[in-house]
Amino acid sequence: MSAQYSVNPIPHSWFGHLYHRNANALEITAEGISFVPTQSLFLSRLPLTNLEHVSWQQLDHPPLFSASLLGSLLSFTASGVSYQIPFLSYFARSHFKHQVELLWALSHEQALYDLIARIEKAISKRYLRQSLLAKMSSRIAREYRRWFPWSASVELPPKTRAALTQLHHFYHWKNAHVEHLREDYIQSQLVAFADFFDSVESNPLTDKQRRACIIDDDNNLLLAGAGTGKTSVMVGRAGYLVASGQAKADDILLLAYGTKAAKEMDLRIKHKLGTADIKASTFHSLGLKIITEVEGVKPSLSAWVNDEPAKDKWVHDRLETLIENESYRKHLFDYFSRYYYVEKSPFEFSTEGEYFEYLHDNDIRSLKGERVKSFGELYIANWLFSNGIEYQYEAKYEYDVSTLEFRQYQPDFYLPQYNVYIEYYGIDSANNTAPYIDNAAYLASMAWKRQLHQKQQTNCIELFYYQHKKNQLINKLEQALTVFKVNYSPLPDDAILATLYELGRVTELAKLFSQLIGLYKAACVDKTGLQRIFSQAADPQQARKAFQLLQPILQLYQEYLSATGDIDFEDMIAKALAYLQSGQYVSPWRYIMVDEFQDISEPRARLVRALRDSRSKTSSSETSLFCVGDDWQAIYRFSGADVSLTTQFAQYFGQTSExxxxxxxxxxxxIGEVASAFVTKNPHQLNKEVHSLIQVVDPAISILRRGVNERARQDEPSANALVQALNALSVHVAKASATSTTEPSTKSITKPTVYLLARFWFQLPDKDLLRQLNAQYPMLSIECLSFHASKGKEADYVVILGLTQGIHGFPSQKITPPLLDAFLPQAEAFQFAEERRLFYVALTRAKHRVYVLADMTNVSPFVVELIQQPYNVELNEFSTSLVQTLFEQIKCARCTTGTLTARTGKFSSFLSCSHFPLCDHQEAGCDLCGSPMTRKRTNGFAVCLDEHCGHIAPLCNLCGADMSLRESARGTFWGCKNYRGNSVPSCSNTIDTATISFKSKPHQKLKQPRDTTLPKPRQKV
Incomplete structure (x- = not known):
């Protein structure tokens, strides 16, 4: 080419000749463009006075010819500077364009070949990460702009044309092309490392496990369902990276939760991979390592790091010391008296039962320990107590006004020293009650009480809900008490403190503060951030009051660490993060793998992200992040875990391969079908399918419905629900053993394992009972675990206990203290989201069968859901009583959510609400057999639930109360049970028996129903 194009001059145009003595303006050679010196050359910005030669290598693109009236114009960019050469021959473009483009191409073709080769090597030798794709796309686009579109019209060598075809293909990559390249790589690795994946674990890895080991994007999230072998992937991926030459052992950082989990991972890797060079680390040991390397000395760890009870005790001791300060003590008393509970208005609830459940589940009690029925009553009681005014809560009225159908009147408060009653009425300033309360009946009851006090000339102070909402309640009480010359004698601080200690509130507060110390330090908030946290709390005022008490302890805590030179867990994470962000520490790891990612907190996630990003500042090799988790098993929000970091992983870490x-x-x-359907009722859970290797036909979750003191059958009087479940389980084990196809000589001697699980440890058998059960069932290995402790474990069979409502119910409805809740990750909008996941964890611990024990008279709503919605559960494995079967039809007529429970009084048996004493509704039950009556079957009638009895009684069409048969001179009639004679309120409605038609005679004598736990027939008075 150099001989052919040794010298090719381009002359001036006629206009250029007027100003230039040289005939030619420039010369085209194989090496580049040479210029004839002239004062008439112009640069777009700078004159070309000193430019003599430009090589083709200096040109970013081939020079461009354009026409003008005064001659052709040559434009080009050399070393980033733009030039224009005017007044060239009018034929310059037609004579020299292709020649110039070809010479430029010949000079740049090797760079093109090299780029194509690098790209082809990259996509064949490694997984195409998003970061590499971005870099390649940028380089491809730049090269594409250099060659296109002009190269299409130039006769180029075949090799160059082939390279340009490939470049054109790369430039027009679509997502489908990229995915095809990645899939080709995965398939090649599956073939190349088939033997490794077959043997790395006891059983060959599944196809999806192998793919998870190979896929290597910048950010990788593996969603692993319960029992799907995530640990096998962790081990397999680490081994594959080393075996494939992509990493050395010290390139891999494996993060596990807790020392125990890290050690278990180390043993698994050593056993499966035959190396001790790949080690798992906890987040805290990682933080310790980073701090040590930066500071050159290993920091001293606080003894509390591994001794939480010691930390709790220190906080408790500091709290006791602070209480000795009068000002602090005053704030403490004020907090316990007015801000200890999260107040909710009765008007916020749709039923009275829901309000009672809130009061009960959060154990709303006065400073004297009494369970009260409203927050207004709570503040009245606490004020009376603190001021030394003796009172009785709901004492019986001094005059007997009880009737056959109505119990004795009990005013809210009674001051015996002054013979003064106090009534707190739940009405607003417009005389409205909460929506679930009969307003007319409530106002009539108020009128009756006023009339009674007036008649008996007893003193009664009336206080109201609207006064409480306006913060006038205590002032109104004080004013009223002055009329009766009530003397205040504020209790000594020691007496109040003694009461707080007796109720366990000081200890409880210290425990809360101990937990808050870590959460507060981890949050790293300034004053503005702290105020934002307060404003977002469920009860901002309560949160501020609690922090006011916490702040001095925070200061003492940090002063203690500084004096001893120690650091705690939060310091380890915070300091390590600071060193990474400042560049004082650069991560040496190219592969970061995090186990149990659904349990990660935001500070730890921040540390992981900083580790990933630190190498990019100093190294061309990007770090790959691989996280394994299951958002369906996220159950540790109370310790700071944030499930949204898993469900919104890409938003936090960037584009992700999932x-x-x-x-x-x-x-x-x-089991899988029921558990999966149950947990995905929450639409915020990630949608995934979990298939089971073990396939069975019949339901594998059996619900045993039995009351606490209820017998299973007459021939098994001592068989409670747990024993019944274990008996049935033993039968299953025996049948499975009998039908096993394994040869007798090779049968495993390992006993089937059984987990007894409950939400709280105290709901499980103690050590003595557990020993008895293991002795009673020698063919089984029985163990007790809480739901949380069972995570990550498995057993052949599971028995679930403690599925009740109430303060220790499941799901737990106890309100988290607002200050604690404010420092925890934001709660999900879906009700009981984490508790639902916790039940999923419990269900999925079992290999073969789950037994759910439930007393339907006080049952968890989760069990009700399993029974009433289309879950495939077994309901007929065990016999059950009438009450257990028809539990929904014996709801309390007053509060609507409580269940009528059989109780025995001094003279008779009766049914009362499970919310007692908050709800004091009672019923006599069926007049014939004592069974519960339901109002839900026939409109206007109460029907006995015992099908062998069938007794029917009308309901009052005026007030809705039960009616009973009564005698008069003219015969029998139905009379309202709310009849009180001349007393108010009273309902005198009657119904003639002749006007009512029954399917069965109301006084028909029937045989005693078969074995039930219903109360005996009520005695006639």
Whole structure:
């Protein structure tokens, strides 16, 4: 080419000749463009006075010819500077364009070949990460702009044309092309490392497990369902990275939760991979390592790091010391008296039962320990107590006004020293009651009480809900008490403190503060951030009051650490993060793997992200992040875990490749179907399918419905629900053993394992009872675990206990203290989201069968859901009583959410609400057999639930109360049970028996129903 194009001059145009003596303006050579010196050359910005030669290598693109009236114009960019050469021959473009483009191409073709080769090597030798794709796309686009579109019209060598075809293909990559390239790589690795994946674990890895090991984007999230073998992937991926030459052992950082989990991972890797060079680390040991390397000395760890009870005790001791300060003590008393509970208005609830449940589940009690029925009553009681005014809560009225149908009147408060009653009425300033209360009946009751006090000339102070809402309640009480010359004698501080200690509130507060110390330090908030936290709390005022008490302890805590030179867990994470962000520490790891990612807190996630990003500042090699988790098993929000970091992973870490493990080796398909459907009622859970290796036909979750003191059958008087479940389980084990196809000589001697699980430890058998059960069932290995402690474990069978409502119910409805809740990750909008996941964890611990024990008279709503919604559960394995079967039809007529429970009084048996004493509704039950009556079957009638009895009684069409048969001179009639004679309120409605038609005679004598736990027939008075 150099001989052919040794010298090719381009002359001036006629206009250029007027100003230039040289005939030619420039010369085209194989090496580049040479210029004839002239004063008439112009640069777009600078004159070309000193430019003599430009090589083709200096040109970013081939020079461009354009026409003008005064001659052709040559434009080009050399070393980033733009030039224009005017007044060239009018034929310059037609004579020299292709020649110039070809010479430029010949000079740049090697760079093109090299780029194509690098790209082809990259996409064949490694997984195409998003970061690499971005870099390649940028380089491809730049090269594409250099060659296109002009190269299409130039005769180029075949090799160059082939390279340009490939470049054109790269430039027009679509998502489908990228995914195809990645899939080609995965398939090649599956073939190349088939033997490794076959043997790395006891059983060959599944296809999805293998793919999870190979896929290597910048950010990788593996969603692994319960029992799907996530640990096998952690081990397999680490081994694959080393075996494939992509990493050395010290390139891999494996993060586990807790020292125990890290050690278990180390043992698994050593056993499966045959190396001790890959080690798992906890987040705290990682923080310690970073701090040590930066500071050159290993920091001293606080003894509390591994001794939480010691930390709790220190906080408790500091709190006791602070209480000795009068000002602090005053704030403490004020907090316990007015801000200890999260107040909710009765007007916020749709039923009275829901309000009672809130009061009960959060154990709303006065400073004297009494369970009260409203927050207004709570503040009245606490004020009376603190001021030394003796009172009785709901004492019986001094005059007997009880009737056959109505109990004795009990005013809210009674001051015995002054013979003064106090009534707190739940009405607003417009005389409205909460929506679920009969307003007319309530106002009539108020009128009756006023009339009674007036008649008996007893003193009664009336206080109202609207006064409480206006913060006038205590002032109104004080004013009223002065009329009766009530003397105040504020209790000594020691007496109030003694009461607080007796109720356990000081200890409880110290425990809360101990937990808050870590959460507060981890949040790293300034004053503005702290105020924002307060404003977002469920009860901002309560949160501020609690922090006012916490602040001095925070200061003492940090002063203690400074004096001893120690750091705690939060310091380890915070200091390590600061060193990474400042560049004082650069991560040496190219592969970061995090186990149990659904349990991660935001500070830890921040540390992981900083580790990933630190290498990019100093190294061309990007770090790959691989996180394994299951958002369905996120159950640790109370310790700071934030499930949204998993469900919104890409928003926090950037574009992510998400893979799934959907084949569980643990539980059968019937357990999996129920558990999966149950947890995905929450639409915020990530949508994934979990299939079971073990397939069975019949339901594998059996619900045993039995009361606490209820017998199973007459021939088994001592068999409670747990024993019944274990008996049935033993039968299953025996049948499974009998039908096993394993040869007798090879049968495993390992006993089937049974987990007894409950939400709280105290709901489980103690050590003595557990020993008895293991002795009673020698063919089983029985163990007790809480739901949380069972996570990550598995057993052949599971028995779930403690599925009740109430303060220790499940799901737990106890309100988290607002200050604690404010420092925890934001709660999900879906009700009981975490408790629902916790039940999923409990269900999925079992391989073969789950037994759910439930007393339907006080049952968890989760059990009700399992029974009433289309879950495939077994309801007929065990016999059950009438009350257990028809539990929904014996709801309390007053509060609507409580269940009527059989109780025995001094003279008779009766049914009362499970919310007692908050709800004091009572019923006599069926007049014939004592069974519960339901109002839900026939409009206007109460029907006996015992099908062998069938007694029917009308309901009052005026007030809705039960009616009973009564005698008069003219015969029998139905009379309202709310009849009080001349007393107010009273209902005198009657119904003639002749006007009512019954399917069965109301006084028909029937045989005693078969074995039930219903109360005996009520005695006639």
């Amino acid at each position: 893979t799934h493990l959907d084949l569980t080796f643990r539980f059968n398909n019937r």
